[in-house]
Amino acid sequence: xxxxGQALRLAAIGPAALRAGLMxxxxxxxARARCPALRTAPHDRLADARLLDQVAAGMARxxxxxxxxxxxxxxxxxxxxxxxxxxxxxxxxxxxxQAALAGLSMRLALAPHAAGAxxxxxxxxxxxxxxxGAAVRAAIARLPIAxxxxxxxxxxxxxxxxxxxLGDLAARPMAGLAARFGEEVVTALxxxxxxxxxxxxxxxxxxxxxxxxxxAHPIARTSDVLEVIEDLLEEVARQMEARQLGGRRFxxxxxxxxxxxxxxxxxxxxxxxxxxxxxxLMRERIETLAxxxxxxxxxxxxxxxxxxxxxLPARQNRLDGEGREEDSxxxxxxxxxxxxxxxxxLRLYPRNTHLPEKAQGLRPALHHGPAQGWAMPAQPRPLMxxxxxxxxxxxxxxxxxxxxxxTWRGNTHDIARAxxxxxxxxxxxxxPLGHLPDYRAPTRDYYRVxxxxxxxxxxxxxGLFDEQAHPRWYLHGLxx
Amino acid sequence: MVPIPAAGLTGPLAHTPPPAAVAPLDPGQVPHLAxxxxxxxxxxxxxxxxxxxxxxxxxxxxxxxGGQGHAAPLLLVRPHGSxxxxxxxxxxNAPYGEGLAMMGIxxxxxxxxxxxxxxxxxxxxxxxxxxxxxxxxxxxTWGELRDxxxxxxxxxxxxxxxxxVPVAMLRGxxxxxxxxxxxxxxxxxxxxxxxxxxxxxxxxxxxGPAAITxxxxxxxxxxxxxxxxxxxxxxxxxxxxxxxxSPIPARKPLFGAVMAGTVVSLSALxxxxxxxxxx
Numbered sequence: 001x002x003x004x005g006q007a008l009r010l011a012a013i014g015p016a017a018l019r020a021g022l023m024x025x026x027x028x029x030x031a032r033a034r035c036p037a038l039r040t041a042p043h044d045r046l047a048d049a050r051l052l053d054q055v056a057a058g059m060a061r062x063x064x065x066x067x068x069x070x071x072x073x074x075x076x077x078x079x080x081x082x083x084x085x086x087x088x089x090x091x092x093x094x095x096x097x098q099a100a101l102a103g104l105s106m107r108l109a110l111a112p113h114a115a116g117a118x119x120x121x122x123x124x125x126x127x128x129x130x131x132x133g134a135a136v137r138a139a140i141a142r143l144p145i146a147x148x149x150x151x152x153x154x155x156x157x158x159x160x161x162x163x164x165x166l167g168d169l170a171a172r173p174m175a176g177l178a179a180r181f182g183e184e185v186v187t188a189l190x191x192x193x194x195x196x197x198x199x200x201x202x203x204x205x206x207x208x209x210x211x212x213x214x215x216a217h218p219i220a221r222t223s224d225v226l227e228v229i230e231d232l233l234e235e236v237a238r239q240m241e242a243r244q245l246g247g248r249r250f251x252x253x254x255x256x257x258x259x260x261x262x263x264x265x266x267x268x269x270x271x272x273x274x275x276x277x278x279x280x281l282m283r284e285r286i287e288t289l290a291x292x293x294x295x296x297x298x299x300x301x302x303x304x305x306x307x308x309x310x311x312l313p314a315r316q317n318r319l320d321g322e323g324r325e326e327d328s329x330x331x332x333x334x335x336x337x338x339x340x341x342x343x344x345x346l347r348l349y350p351r352n353t354h355l356p357e358k359a360q361g362l363r364p365a366l367h368h369g370p371a372q373g374w375a376m377p378a379q380p381r382p383l384m385x386x387x388x389x390x391x392x393x394x395x396x397x398x399x400x401x402x403x404x405x406x407t408w409r410g411n412t413h414d415i416a417r418a419x420x421x422x423x424x425x426x427x428x429x430x431x432p433l434g435h436l437p438d439y440r441a442p443t444r445d446y447y448r449v450x451x452x453x454x455x456x457x458x459x460x461x462x463g464l465f466d467e468q469a470h471p472r473w474y475l476h477g478l479x480x
Numbered sequence: 481m482v483p484i485p486a487a488g489l490t491g492p493l494a495h496t497p498p499p500a501a502v503a504p505l506d507p508g509q510v511p512h513l514a515x516x517x518x519x520x521x522x523x524x525x526x527x528x529x530x531x532x533x534x535x536x537x538x539x540x541x542x543x544x545x546g547g548q549g550h551a552a553p554l555l556l557v558r559p560h561g562s563x564x565x566x567x568x569x570x571x572x573n574a575p576y577g578e579g580l581a582m583m584g585i586x587x588x589x590x591x592x593x594x595x596x597x598x599x600x601x602x603x604x605x606x607x608x609x610x611x612x613x614x615x616x617x618x619x620x621t622w623g624e625l626r627d628x629x630x631x632x633x634x635x636x637x638x639x640x641x642x643x644x645v646p647v648a649m650l651r652g653x654x655x656x657x658x659x660x661x662x663x664x665x666x667x668x669x670x671x672x673x674x675x676x677x678x679x680x681x682x683x684x685x686x687x688g689p690a691a692i693t694x695x696x697x698x699x700x701x702x703x704x705x706x707x708x709x710x711x712x713x714x715x716x717x718x719x720x721x722x723x724x725x726s727p728i729p730a731r732k733p734l735f736g737a738v739m740a741g742t743v744v745s746l747s748a749l750x751x752x753x754x755x756x757x758x759x
Binding site: 370419478 | 526527528529532533534553555569570571572573574575576577578579580581582583586587588590591592593594595596604607608611612613614669670671685686687688690691692
């Protein structure tokens with residue numbers, strides 16, 4: 001459903017609703033009156049457009065010339081493509097299957113020109129797919145005048161004149177029609193009949209960045225493979241340079257002569273076009289493979305693709321080599337991430353909460369730069385946090401006071417000095433049920449304590465005495 | 481054609497050899513970790529935070545600034561919590577950003593590498609030592625770490641000499657072993673000085689700023705057996721001398737009567753070797 005003017009109306013309906021007698025464009029109140037069990041969802045035009053675009057991209061396997069028509073149509077220019085799929089009807093069947101993969105059903109029509117096919121698919125009664133030129137022309141002649149998609153006024157005039165089908169119109173002189181019903185009727189008619197032009201404007205396709213090397217004889221040595229990869233990298237670098245792009249991810253597919261395929265991928269933290277650093281990462285990746293590159297009887301072909309790219313303008317190297325330090329850090333992150341996995345090279349980032357263990361997080365340095373927004377804490381914070389907090393057995397002098405002694409991992413620490421408490425309440429606004437008057441999550445009282453040997457700890461009592469009868473103590477951090 | 485002066489190529493572009501010898505540490509000054517060298521910091525779990533702070537803070541202070549005015553990043557290589565053979569006394573410990581910020585170390589400068597095996601740990605440390613853009617490399621190790629031997633430490637030294645990056649190995653629960661390190665330290669926490677304030681009765685029982693003791697166990701080309709007592713200066717976010725200690729020969733040795741580990745005598749510079757290793 002969607003809002004149109006003052007009323008909520010149905011924007012599109014499913015097959016069950018169609019059987020129940022509902023129609024698109026009906027008001028929601030009307031529809032609910034006829035079918036109380038109606039389930040509705042807000043209409044998301046953007047998502048529809050995105051889905052259609054994805055389906056259109058998938059149709060590129062049939063023809064490079066695919067155009068999106070309106071909000072629910074696709075135009076495929078399959079001139080000269082049919083024989084690749086053993087005939088136009090086989091191609092049409094495959095296209096329906098492809099759309100079914102996306103969960104869509106579709107109507108099809110073939111015509112010698114785009115406007116005719118479009119009119120057939122939108123206005124012809126359901127029937128078998130017509131391929132024969134004469135049959136298609138006859139079907140177009142039988143189309144109702146609504147297929148012209150002219151203005152309301154022109155259509156009313158046409159039907160008053162007793163003209164029901166396009167065939168009736170086509171038999172009459174065009175000049176008279178243009179004079180009585182307007183130029184647009186004639187233009188649309190000529191386009192549908194195939195007399196005027198009906199160009200297809202294909203959706204722009206971005207050529208993927210890839211290169212392939214095929215060999216007359218299979219190659220088997222890893223050093224040869226690496227050499228070929230280096231050549232391929234230089235080739236994709238030229239492609240990327242023309243578009244001012246740099247690769248963020250490079251994938252290699254090795255095709256073995258027994259059709260086994262092996263895929264390798266490396267990621268870089270910065271868009272990269274030079275082959276040398278990517279080669280280093282590739283070597284690193286091949287070295288760290290759990291099972292070595294098994295060439296079998298050799299590789300027939302090597303494909304290199306760059307599925308993820310980023311903008312990388314051409315840059316002049318400076319003679320003094322300045323400006324290379326940042327790159328060098330990026331290269332270090334790439335190398336370590338390739339060897340150890342991207343989850344192993346991390347940066348700290350602050351999070352907006354006052355619970356100490358949640359106030360920071362770790363995220364891969366491969367995808368994130370240095371975090372901004374670290375605030376200087378107002379209260380002492382430890383250099384190292386123990387997560388989860390370690391339970392300790394503590395003895396406090398007064399119930400609400402700092403501990404006098406605590407035991408952790410078998411060692412007893414006598415507290416000489418203490419500072420606190422810093423009281424940190426639980427975040428009731430993050431609890432699933434919100435704030436409940438008769439339930440309070442334990443509040444923590446943090447103390448910075450120093451034992452007689454000079455070691456400084458961050459301990460907390462989990463719960464106030466009016467919240468819990470026997471609150472427990474935890475060690476949460478270490479001060480230098 | 482523009483003539484290039486011969487000196488122009490031999491000047492800034494040429495490889496600058498590391499200083500022939502690092503000046504021995506002065507007992508009257510706050511000690512530092514010399515750049516382009518490997519340092520070993522032994523600490524028990526109770527002095528771990530102190531050792532980490534000393535290493536990071538010294539490197540953060542002396543590190544050059546990077547290309548665009550940013551401070552050079554610091555690499556912290558540490559074993560992953562479940563890494564085998566490197567279990568530590570401090571379960572689930574992790575550096576804490578706000579605590580680092582309090583100690584004058586911008587958490588955004590920190591790059592943390594978590595490794596799952598000793599080989600990965602040393603390899604990551606070596607990668608870091610080779611990267612001249614870093615301000616320093618701190619490696620947290622626990623246990624004896626058999627892989628860290630004379631060869632491994634010498635590799636780190638050669639990489640650090642070429643790049644000029646200081647490398648600190650934090651050694652927990654480990655006895656000193658022969659290595660190529662430039663210095664070897666024992667770090668421990670110390671009782672903090674009382675907080676001096678007008679409200680003496682109120683502040684008498686408050687813990688003061690961080691205090692640590694550093695014992696220099698070995699120093700290549702200089703006297704060993706020095707020790708320092710340092711106190712954190714909250715105003716300037718740095719360590720200051722609490723009370724200067726002259727060499728104390730009577731100080732009790734930390735590892736029994738005889739030091740188990742010796743610093744093996746190595747030629748300080750083998751430039752060709754260093755270059756080959758870095759290539």
